[in-house]
Amino acid sequence: MEIETTRGGAGGEEGASKTSSEEIADLERRLRDSETLLEIGVALAGTLDLARVLELALRQAEDLCRAETSSIWELDDDSGELFFRVVRGKAAGSIRGLRVPLGEGIVGDVALSGEPAIVNDVHADPRWHGDSSTGFETRAILAVPLISRGRVIGVLQVLNPVEGSRFTDEDSRRMRLFAGPVATAIENARLYAAQKRQFVETVTALAESIEKRDPYTGNHVRRVVCYSVLLGTEMGLDDEALEHLQLAATLHDVGKIATPDEVLRKPSPLSEEEKEVMRRHPIDGEEIVSRIRDLRGVLPGIRSHHERLDGLGYPDGLRDREIPLEPRIIAVADTFDAMTTERPYRKSMAPSIAAQEIAAGVGTQFCPQVVAAFLQLYDRGEFTLQAGEEVIQSLSRNGRRR
C-alpha cells in the first residue's frame, strides 16, 4: 500500500546538501509557481460566475500538476455528503451523479480531515472503490480540501499525472496554495448566485401575490414566464437574455395592482369604459418598475406586451420592429395562456385550436420569428409548462446554465 499524506507548512526544504545553483533553480521554480498562482488567483477572483470559476479552476489544476483530468466535489452541509460538482475530460462519465459520505473514500477522507492526500496507486488503497464501467481508468489521485472562511466546502482532485506516474509533494504543495483562491472564488460565486436567486424569488412572489387579486387567472404569471423562456430558448437567446426575459415576463402584469376590483373581478365581459381602465395596466406597470434603477431594461416588456405588429395594439399603437423583442415574445405566451384557460364569460380553448389561432395571427398580431419558434416547439410536443420549468430551474441553479 502506497499512501503519502502531506501535512503542514508551505515548506519544501528538502535537505541542506544542495549546491548554490540547485538552490537557485529551486527558488526560481518556486517563485515562478507562486507568481503563476498569484495571476490565476486574480483571474479566478475576477468572475462571479460559478461555471466559469469551476472550468478555470480545473483547467489550471491540470496544468499545475500535468494531470490527465480533474474534478471538484462539493460538500452538502445538510446531508454531510460530497457530491460531484464538475469534472473535465475523460473521467466525466465515471463520477457524474455519485454522492460520497463525509469520511468515506479518498475524497470523503480529505474533506473530513481537511488535509490533502496523494495516492499514487489507487488500487492498493483500501479507500478506493474502483472506477465505474466507463472506460476511464484511475491510477493516481491528488486531492486537496477546498477551505473558505475556515470551513471545508469541498474537494479538488487531479487524476493521473501525464508524465511519469507519480504525484509529488511539490504537486501537493502547489495544489494546496491553489486551493485557497479556488475555494474563495467558488464561495463568492455562490453568494452572488444566492443573492440573485433571492431577488428573482422575491419578484416572483410579489408579482404572484399581485395576480392573486384577479380570481380568474390563477398562476397566469407563472405560465407566461414558462412559455416566454421556452420561446426565448428556441429562438437561441443566451442565458443572460433568458434571465432578463424571465424578469420581464414575471412583471408583465404588475400594473394590475392599480386596476380597481370592480373591473379586475368583474365576472362578465367588460364595457368599453371598463376595457379602457383595464388597458392602463401596461402603463401602470411601467410606472411602478421604472422606480427600480437596475430594472429599466424590462420596461419595454411590461409596457408593450399588448402591442400588435399591425399597429392595432395598445398603449402606443407601435408597429412591426418598433415593438422590442421581449414584448413580442411575451405577447405570444400571454395570448396562448389566455386562450387555453377558462374565464367566467367564456370556455377555454383546446391547445391545438389556440395554436392555430397563434399561427393565424402571424404578421398582423404576432412576430413571425416568435410564431415560428412557437410552432416548432408545439409540433415537437415541447411547448409544455414542465419544459419551461426546467429552463427556469437550470437558469436559477448557477445564475447561469452550464
Added chain:
Amino acid sequence: MEIETTRGGAGGEEGASKTSSEEIADLERRLRDSETLLEIGVALAGTLDLARVLELALRQAEDLCRAETSSIWELDDDSGELFFRVVRGKAAGSIRGLRVPLGEGIVGDVALSGEPAIVNDVHADPRWHGDSSTGFETRAILAVPLISRGRVIGVLQVLNPVEGSRFTDEDSRRMRLFAGPVATAIENARLYAAQKRQFVETVTALAESIEKRDPYTGNHVRRVVCYSVLLGTEMGLDDEALEHLQLAATLHDVGKIATPDEVLRKPSPLSEEEKEVMRRHPIDGEEIVSRIRDLRGVLPGIRSHHERLDGLGYPDGLRDREIPLEPRIIAVADTFDAMTTERPYRKSMAPSIAAQEIAAGVGTQFCPQVVAAFLQLYDRGEFTLQAGEEVIQSLSRNGRRR
C-alpha cells in the same frame, strides 16, 4: 525634479554581477513577497464587504511598502473624476471630499496612463497641488492603478516611507502585483452590493405599489421604514440587523394586497366585520413572503406587528417577550405614523400628542425598550423622516455602513 515612473515587466534583474548568495537572498525575498501577496489575495477575495476590503487593502499596502499612510481613489465613470474613497491615518483630513479630474495631478495621471508612478519629492513635481492645511505633510507618493477586468477603476497610493525617505522600484513592483487582487476584490464587493441594492429597491417599489391601492396612507410604508431603522439604530442594532429590520418594515403591510377595495378604500370607519377582514393582512403578508426561501427571517415582523404586550393585539394575542423584537419596533413606528397622518374619518394628531400616546402605551401596547429609544430620539428632535432616510442611505451605500 525627481520623478521615476516604473513601467512594464515584473522583473527586478538589476544586473548580472550578483554573487550566488546575493541572488539567493534576492530570490528568497521575492518568493516571500509573492507568497505573502498570495495569502493577502485570498484574504481580500474572502470578503464581499466593501468597507472591509478597503480597510484590509490599505493596511496591507502600508505594510508592504512601510508607508506612513495610504489612500484609495475611485474613478467615477460618469464624471471622469477620481474621488477619494478611503484613507487611513493622519492624511485623512487632507483629501476627504477632494475630486480630481482624470489626467490631473499625480493620481489623475496614474489613472489615465494605467501606469504606476513613484514621486519621491512631491514638492519638485509640477503635478503636485500641495496638502491642504491639516497638518499632514506629504513627502513621497507611490501610486498604482487599480485595474479590474481590463479597466482602470481607481488608484491605490501609499504616502511617505517610514524608514528612509524613498520608495523603490521594488516597492513599485510589489504594489503592482498587489493592485490586481485589490481591484478585483473592490469590483466584486461593488457587484455584490449592487445586486443587494437592486433587491432592496425592488422590494420597496413593489411594496409601495401595493400600498398605492390604499388612497389614505400615501407613503406610509416609507415612513414606517424610516422610523423603524431610526429606532433600531438608537437601540444599538448592528448594520446587518438594521438591514433586516428595513426589509421587514418595507414588507409589513404587504398582505393588504389581499384586502378588497371596499374595505381598504372605505372612506368612513369600518364595521366590526370589515375590521375582521382588514385584520387578516398580517397573516396574508406572512403567507406571501413565506414563499421566498431567503426571507423567512422577516416573517415575524410581518405577522406580529399588530400584537400588543398585554396580549390584546392580533392575530395571535401574543404577550410580552413572545413578540419578537422586529415587530415590537415596527409597532411603535406604525402607530406613530398612523396617529400623525390624516384619515378620512379623523384628523391627524400633533407629533407631541402622538409622542405622549406612545409613552402612555408603554408596557401595555408597546415594548419599554422601544419606547425608551423613541422618547430619547424624540426629545433630541431626531425622530424625523430625514434622519431615517440618512440611515437608509448609509446602509445602502456599501451594503454596510462605515
